[in-house]
Amino acid sequence: MDLEAAGAGVKYLIRDRDAKFPPLFDEILAQAGIQVVLSGIRVPRKPHLLHALREYKTHYNRFRAHQAIEQATPLRAVPAPITDPHRITNLDIRRHDRLDGIIHEHQHAA
Incomplete structure (x- = not known):
């Protein structure tokens, strides 16, 4: 039939x-x-891929230093140079992990 x-x-x-x-x-x-x-x-796992791409884009434009612009980041101004030797030895640097530790960002603590 x-x-x-x-x-x-x-x-x-x-x-x-x-x-x-x-x-x-x-x-x-x-x-x-x-x-x-x-x-x-x-596309299996497409939301996860889009999340990872957004995180990388944020890292690349806000935190990653670029040699072409004097080690500054595209979305921030060039920081003032540290000239005080005492301040250089007492830097408090904090690390922030993105994407479960695949990307590491380092910043001066306030």
């Missing part, structure tokens, strides 16, 4: 892009008057 014999008219078949559907499958459906509609491409 096929669908036409049962009185069901099929116009569209929605399927994924799996290789288990050979081109012959689409040809047979086209001969029967059925249009094949491919489902959208899926």
Whole structure:
């Protein structure tokens, strides 16, 4: 028994892009008057990827030193040089990890 014999008219078949559907499958459906509609491409774990890219972008533009602009960051002004030797020996540097420790940011404590 096929669908036409049962009185069901099929116009569209929605399927994924799996290789288990050979081109012959689409040809047979086209001969029967059925249009094949491919489902959208899926990206597993896309939200995690977008989160990681946002974190890296923030790190790159706010905290990472760039040699082309005198070791400053694109979104901050060049800091004043430290000339007092006492202040250099007593620097309090804090580390902040991003992306579970993949990226490390270092800042002077206030």
